[in-house]
Amino acid sequence: MSNTLKPFYRGDTRPYTVSLRDEADTPIDISGWVLSCTMKLSTEQPDSEAPVRVSNTISSADGVAGVAPVVLPKEQTQNLLATVYQIDFQLESPEGAVTTLFAGEVEVLADVTRGTE
Numbered sequence: 001m002s003n004t005l006k007p008f009y010r011g012d013t014r015p016y017t018v019s020l021r022d023e024a025d026t027p028i029d030i031s032g033w034v035l036s037c038t039m040k041l042s043t044e045q046p047d048s049e050a051p052v053r054v055s056n057t058i059s060s061a062d063g064v065a066g067v068a069p070v071v072l073p074k075e076q077t078q079n080l081l082a083t084v085y086q087i088d089f090q091l092e093s094p095e096g097a098v099t100t101l102f103a104g105e106v107e108v109l110a111d112v113t114r115g116t117e
Helices: 060-064
Strands: 004-009 014-019 034-040 052-057 067-072 084-092 098-109
Touching: 014 084, 034 067, 052 067, 060 067
Parallel strands: 004 098
Antiparallel strands: 014 067, 034 052, 034 084, 084 098
């Protein structure tokens, strides 16, 4: 399994969706759980200094289907450096149990257009 996500351009809105299924390929109900994503230059960098930190409480409609969406908004990606970042996705249950679903790298590419006029 590759631990590298598809690159995206600085300043873009970048959606991610995680799908959770059991061994029988049945969706796992994650309604009310929270999916979080953190991006930073180093795994040792404090989370408080992470340039991208987002989370989403999973709705009933998505949760019953085992789907957990999260979006990196342009406001958090527009000032990223064009380089490789460390990224992870963590799922937290309503009881507080945390599971890291993915940890790896994502490359942020330099954009040409830097804002709109």
